[in-house]
Amino acid sequence: MNIAFASYGIYPLFYVTVFLMSVAILMLAKSIDNSITSTYGRYTLPIYAFHLLIMGVITLAFNKVGLTIGIKDVYGILISLLTLFVTTICIIPLKKYVPNLIGSFK
DSSP, rough: OOOOOOOGHHHHHHHHHHHHHHHHHHHHHHHHHHHHHHHHHTTTTHHHHHHHHHHHHHHHHHHHOOOOOOHHHHHHHOOOOOOHHHHHHHHHHHHHGGGGGOOOOO
8 A cells, every 4th residue: 555656455455454553542542632632733824835845844954954864764764753843842932923823812
């Protein structure tokens, strides 16, 4: 199965896997419900809105510096984690200066 190339393998097995993984993620989220995950979940709109822009900037910066990792999966995970970190940091000033932009009101 390679989702990046829309190759899902055996479709019935794919749908069963997707359903079971969705249920597992919901059960995991319910079991670790705390203030940190609740706060993070409340302000996910900026992450959705800005992640492609920030990911592009980080990727461009990595390419300009010449920082590449031979294993593409590790490189992708690193870029994704840095993007998530930067967008999470962006929540703080957005919440303070433009709360309407992130779906929160003063």
